[in-house]
Amino acid sequence: MKRASLKDIAEALNVSKTLVSLVLNNKANEWGISEETQKKVRKKAEELNYYPNQMARGLRTGKSNIIGLVVADISNPFYAKISRTIEHEVTQLGYHLLVCSSDEVEEKETKLIELLRDRQRVEGLIIATTQQNAEQFNHLKKQQYPLVLIDRKLPGFGCSYVGVDNNKGAYQMVEHLIKMGMKKIGVVNVTPSHLSSLNERVEGYKEALKKNGIKFNPEWIQSVSYNDIGNTTAQAVEKLLSSSVGVDAIFTINNYVAINCLQATHKLKKRIPEDVAIVCFDDLDAFNFSHPPLTTVAQPLEQIAEEAVRLLMKQIDGKKFLVAEKILPTKLVIRESCGGLLKRA
Amino acid sequence: MKRASLKDIAEALNVSKTLVSLVLNNKANEWGISEETQKKVRKKAEELNYYPNQMARGLRTGKSNIIGLVVADISNPFYAKISRTIEHEVTQLGYHLLVCSSDEVEEKETKLIELLRDRQRVEGLIIATTQQNAEQFNHLKKQQYPLVLIDRKLPGFGCSYVGVDNNKGAYQMVEHLIKMGMKKIGVVNVTPSHLSSLNERVEGYKEALKKNGIKFNPEWIQSVSYNDIGNTTAQAVEKLLSSSVGVDAIFTINNYVAINCLQATHKLKKRIPEDVAIVCFDDLDAFNFSHPPLTTVAQPLEQIAEEAVRLLMKQIDGKKFLVAEKILPTKLVIRESCGGLLKRA
């Protein structure tokens, strides 16, 4: 069944396509088209079930009305939540969202960006990048292509960015542990990591110790490897809980590490939080019902998404690459794994 | 910076746009265009960084190369995983994916379908529908519009559908519990529910009891309401665990209910699985590290996605609405919450 076009409406009413277009784009009044004619047109459009062809429109105007989102993995709840809100926001604004996963592979991300920009002609990109150098982004910047990075920042590259205050989030978390009476606080980090966010969290941790007069012991920081997450986490936890180190609490650098630490600790038959507290950066719904429910530093996912869309739209509307950072506050979510509830009782 | 078009390449080489188009679409040989000319064209295209304008192409061919996916909530891990695979599959085939969330609201879904089909001109739709009647889908069917339903089936409406054998999955789960020595097995369902999948699960449960000579007690099935999930779940669990009913095991109808039952049970200070086993339909990554790790019926998410794409593409290629059902098997994932490991030890 062929779809109605402007021409069909125009012919049915014996008016020009121009007039129909003007009416349906709400420009009729500024063109002095009579109310009566407007009504006729709208009625016929309805009757013929007319919808503008976005491809024709896009071809003519040069606007695709699509924006692109590239994340490491859309099935990761962290990105899924953000994606959800972004979709919602851009839909409000008459845009569509194309989401792609890079699988944390640099070349895939490069290809995806190319695909979205060059083939699909998306009008702007929101990216949680996995890239380590800014080559491709510099290219986009030179061409004034609307871009917003989220979650992960590229050191030394100026662009729009939305993220959280990792340093402060970690600081608050650690300070809370100290207030709970913890003296020796370990960290499980990831290695090697080029992600700025993780380093900032470690810094926040160290600052909290310092400010509270606790002398930092290098053995308190253990690192695990994504390639061999199970074994390396087991080793890290064992080391932290060994009699020589013997920490009271473990601060895991992200939710993925947290999950593995949880399992490793259970395997060692240590109770949480009685034997050791475990807390982490990043909140997941699942941490509500893990054993025990985890105390975390939560990121304002919706707000991140909203700000990212806002910054992107500003660039799209202004046809200009903009450099603007939005650093949002995190929130301490206190559940049972840090012993807070127990000690209060 | 203006992008290169066919015209630019053609002019630079003093050939026609037609020729350039033919070469770049790999139709040069069937048109007898010389190797030499082909090389020239490809080289120039590369040089000018040419990418075809999908909107122009779409306008001309009537194909958008986009397909649409509508689910209840893309931030739900179940749909996020499926979406991930669908995206991957269609990308292989040169398509893009537009994902939208209906929030389980019928009118939103209706609008989204309209938006995707009429405005964005997606070439086909994959939908986990929240609708209760087939009106809109019948309309699509009449127009031979490519459609695949996943996860949720519309009773009495013939179309392509991909889902799992809910009945059998539930049957196997319940039979496993019986083999573990459970005699009284409760169910926590959702009410009111028009979702066929949930009803099938309840049927499978009943069949398993019957086949194993256990007389079904209506009090064993309790229902909760999404609107007041916390309270209703607490009541349901309390009832099931009360001395008058006293079930050995609780089979929750989906992952969302499972999470709430887990919390309710913990709150009652009952141990799982010592005091009561808890199992559920649907697997989540999170159930690996919940307390205790949950025994579940897992759905083959990737396979669902793959089949859905296959069925959709068949319709798009054939320009025909097809009625075909693909029912996939589930898998029993035995973890600790059903007591299996304990009793084996």
Add this chain to the structure above:
DNA sequence: TTGTTTTACTAAAACGTTTTAGTATATTTG
């Protein structure tokens, strides 16, 4: 040699919009 076929291309239309530059008629102004 003439007519036919093959080779290697091209011109132009079409897809459905938006936008620019009009125009014919009616109304107002000086």
Add this chain to the structure above:
DNA sequence: CAAATATACTAAAACGTTTTAGTAAAACAA
């Protein structure tokens, strides 16, 4: 009453492809 202005429209071009229907020149056949 002529000129200027306002009103209510329209014709046609342009966006960048793909595809249809060609064509000129070369090669071949009779």
